[in-house]
Amino acid sequence: MDEIDLRILKALRDDARQTHQDLSEAVGLSPTPCARRVRNLEAAGVITGYAARIDEAQIGFGFSVFVSVRLDRQVDDRLQEFEDRIRKFPEVVDCWLMTGSFDYLLRVTVRDLNEFENFLTGRLTRLSGVASLESSIPIRRVKNEATRLE
Template sequence: MPKDSLDEIDRRLLVALQEDARLTSDELGRRAGLSPSPCARRVRNLEAAGIIKGYVAVVDQAKVGLPISVFVSIKLERQREEELDRFALAVARWSEVVDCYLMTGQRDYLLRVVVKDLPAYETFLKQKLTRLEGVASIESSFALGQVKQSTVLPVV
């Protein structure tokens, strides 16, 4: 089900679920203008099509003891497919990395790393990032504060 095939009801369902994935079928149907049965069928179709990838709880990182966000730019020695794949596989295993993007421009990857404090970041850097073969340079930027965070995509 490509994005172009989403109708207005599907879009309303996606907006409502992004705002609160715990809505009851009745409430979700009401917001989308459907009764509960067709509403549940549409949600199942969105899930089956991979448009809805899953459901999560958004956790306050500071309240769980992980107040530090570090944005890490990585430059690899070479940008061949094998090196890109090796880096991506390693990063996927590291719980400290909550976001990882393959980039254009001066750097190859941009990571967002969350840790409890500066010594924890130093440990991550020394025991994981710097030990990864093929990394040419690492540049870390510490977030001073968060201006906006959203998990809601503008589907309307």
């Protein structure tokens, strides 16, 4: 990966909908070599896809909660079972296996506190293997970068 590839990635991170012509001008290449580099980055798995960044509040899911989860046992089958179940919950938009005192960190998006309570008490706490939970409500997002490139 060279400096031109990084410029391509930065430009696509900022606006993945731009034309190959605009992208090539932004990074200082002609369109054909620029398009070839993009295809190579896709084939190498550096670019894994393209997506719209959506304001969750604008579509009714403006309430986020971070939930730390501790399991009763940290064995492979218990971890796998938890991960399989959590993937099925549309409220959970991010899930990370963690080090430290908790096993997982979830970001849950819901309409309001009542919906979060229903999710927490009606679904999350009922998963087998969940030993404890700790919820934190964010006040405001300070930084929102899609990817680190430098």
